[in-house]
Amino acid sequence: xxxxxxxxxxxxxxxxxxxxxxxxxxxxxxxxxxxxxxxxxxxxxxxxxxxxxxxxxxxxxxxxxxxxxxxxxxxxxxxxxxxxxxxxxxxxxxxxxxxxxxxxxxxxxxxxxxxxxxxxxxxxxxxxxxxxxxxxxxxxxxxxxxxxxxxxxxxxxxxxxxxxxxxxxxxxxxxxxxxxxxxxxxxxxxxxxxxxxxxxxxxxxxxxxxxxxxxxxxxxxxxxxxxxxxxxxxxxxxxxxxxxxxxxxxxxxxxxxxxxxxxxxxxxxxxxx
Numbered sequence: 001x002x003x004x005x006x007x008x009x010x011x012x013x014x015x016x017x018x019x020x021x022x023x024x025x026x027x028x029x030x031x032x033x034x035x036x037x038x039x040x041x042x043x044x045x046x047x048x049x050x051x052x053x054x055x056x057x058x059x060x061x062x063x064x065x066x067x068x069x070x071x072x073x074x075x076x077x078x079x080x081x082x083x084x085x086x087x088x089x090x091x092x093x094x095x096x097x098x099x100x101x102x103x104x105x106x107x108x109x110x111x112x113x114x115x116x117x118x119x120x121x122x123x124x125x126x127x128x129x130x131x132x133x134x135x136x137x138x139x140x141x142x143x144x145x146x147x148x149x150x151x152x153x154x155x156x157x158x159x160x161x162x163x164x165x166x167x168x169x170x171x172x173x174x175x176x177x178x179x180x181x182x183x184x185x186x187x188x189x190x191x192x193x194x195x196x197x198x199x200x201x202x203x204x205x206x207x208x209x210x211x212x213x214x215x216x217x218x219x220x221x222x223x224x225x226x227x228x229x230x231x232x233x234x235x236x237x238x239x240x241x242x243x244x245x246x247x248x249x250x251x252x253x254x255x256x257x258x259x260x261x262x263x264x265x266x267x268x269x270x271x272x273x
Contacts (some may be wrong), residue, residue: 052110056123058219059148061182062100065123065217069116080116087117089124092133101141101214102127130220140226145214148222149178152239157225159247162232172235174204182215189265240264 054072056065066080073080084099091102099120104127108119131137143164151157167174177191183202184195196205201212218226234247236254238261246257 053107054110054119055107056103056105056217058105058222059216060103060105061216062103063185065103069119072110073114073116073119075116080120083116084120087120089120090128090133091124092135092138094135094138095213098213099124101145101217102131103217104130105217105219131223139210140223141218142210142214144218144222144226145216146174146176146178147226148218149181149216150176151222151225152243152245154221156245157222158229159232159234160237161226161229163234163237163247165229166233166235168209171208173206173208174210176204179204179211179215182211
């Protein structure tokens, strides 16, 4: 706008007009230089753009994975969940189209070309390479998902897996709170008597054997513990306090440990924990 005003000076004043032309030339030169500098800077910014990634933690349920993918890709909530039902993922036949347990926990690269379908396929294919897709492998994934949910530490995973094996061998119900939590779509340490009576195939208090599907997506450590649990006669366990999980073959001892757990929970509630 300033350059146009300079060109419209009075006809009787030739020198200001020449100044106007000089300003116009200088202005154009400045514009050219600025553009020449800006373009490389923009290119450099694009080249230095930090790569995006999505972290899927061990033990997340499929619903949590779907929500994280929706958010990362900026799609409408629910999009990835719908995609999971139509994407023709390479799942084990035993999964019956349900990707739970096969959305492998890892950090996945994300770019402008990533879609919910491509990301889910990446996860499922990675799980297939790590776990296998035979009926026996699927069964181990179901167990590993319970191990992942129940073990307080990595060191406890093997013992939890052994408890599950021992109970299955004896025909005892697993009585795992984690399977009830999955059925009730929650995560809590407090299980009521009423909870143990709900009608669902995931009620391992009422039903023997394994639940029909994994209850989350286990990591490699949980699967390793499931495949090679340490020897032991344990049938019960309870995490009395963080870092203090007690395993036993004695029901009487388990009752005492549970009483201590309940006392700790009441104390934590009174203190606002």
